[in-house]
C-alpha cells in the first residue's frame with residue numbers, strides 16, 4: 001500500500017490571499033515499498049514543499065494522504081509513527097548535528113522514540129557501520145569531522161530509526177566526487193539489500209539516470225510526468241521547455257547514434273557479446289598495454305558501458 005497522495009495542494013501563508021498561487025497543486029501519486037524514485041523540476045517548482053508533506057511536516061490545504069491505507073491528516077494518525085517510518089533527510093543535514101559525540105547524536109532519534117539507552121546505542125552502532133563511520137569515531141565531536149563524514153553521521157542518525165522510506169532533498173549537494181559516489185552506493189545498498197524505499201530530489205540528471213528507476217517531474221507546483229526513468233528521459237523536447245536537460249550519458253549516446261554508430265539501444269546491447277570476445281582477445285595480445293592501463297576503449301565498448309551504468313535507456 002505504501003504512500004498514497006490524492007490531490008494534495010499547499011499554499012504558504014503569504015500565498016493565502018492570492019487565490020491562484022500554490023506552492024504545490026493537485027498532486028497525486030503513490031510510492032510502493034521497494035521503489036527507488038527521483039523527483040526533479042526547476043528551482044521553485046515545489047519539490048521540497050512536496051517532500052515535507054510525506055513525513056507530515058506540512059499539512060496540505062486540500063487533498064488526502066494515505067499511509068499504508070490510513071488517513072494521515074484525518075486527526076487520529078500519530079505523526080511520530082509516520083516520522084519513524086518515513087524519514088526526511090533535508091539538504092545539508094549536517095547542519096542539524098548538535099550533540100557532543102557522534103554516538104550521542106546518532107542515538108538521538110531512537111531515544112526520542114522511547115528506546116532504552118542500551119538499545120539506542122546498539123541501533124546507533126549498527127547505523128554507523130551501515131554508513132561507514134569507523135567505531136573509533138563514536139566519541140569524537142561531530143563538529144570535528146569532515147563535511148562528508150558529517151553528512152554520513154547525519155544520515156546514520158536517520159537510519160538508526162530504521163525507517164521504511166527514506167526521502168532525501170538533494171543528498172549529495174556540496175560533496176566531492178568520492179563522497180558523492182559513496183553516498184549513492186550506500187543508497188543503492190539500502191534500497192536493494194535493506195529494501196528501504198527511496199525518493200530523492202536531484203538537480204543532476206546523470207545522478208538520476210544512474211540510480212532511479214522511476215522519475216517524477218514537477219513544473220510550477222504541478223506533477224507533470226511520472227514514469228520509468230527511460231520513458232521520462234525519452235521526452236527530451238518537453239523537458240527542455242521546462243528548463244530540464246536529459247542526462248549527459250543519454251546525450252552522448254544519442255550523438256553516437258546520430259553519427260551512425262548504432263541504430264538503437266537493443267542493437268548496442270546485442271553487440272555486447274562480440275565486444276566482450278574482442279576485448280578478451282585484445283587483452284591477451286596486449287597484456288603489457290593493459291597493465292599500463294593505456295588501451296583505449298572502442299566506441300562499442302564505451303557505448304555498452306554507458307548503457308550498463310545508466311537506467312535512462314529504453315530497451
Ligand SMILES: Nc1ncnc2c1ncn2[C@@H]1O[C@H](COP(=O)(O)OP(=O)(O)OP(=O)(O)O)[C@@H](O)[C@H]1O
Nearest residue numbers: 012013014023041042043044045046047048049050
Ligand atoms: N517558507 C516559505 N514561505 C513562503 N513561500 C515559500 C516557502 N518555501 C517555499 N516557498 C515557495 O513555494 C514554491 C515552491 O518552493 P520549493 O522550495 O518547494 O521549491 P523547490 O522545487 O524545492 O526549489 P529548489 O530546487 O530551489 O530547492 C516557490 O514558489 C517558493 O518561493
Ligand SMILES: [Mg+2]
Nearest residue numbers: 047048049169
Ligand atoms: Mg528545494
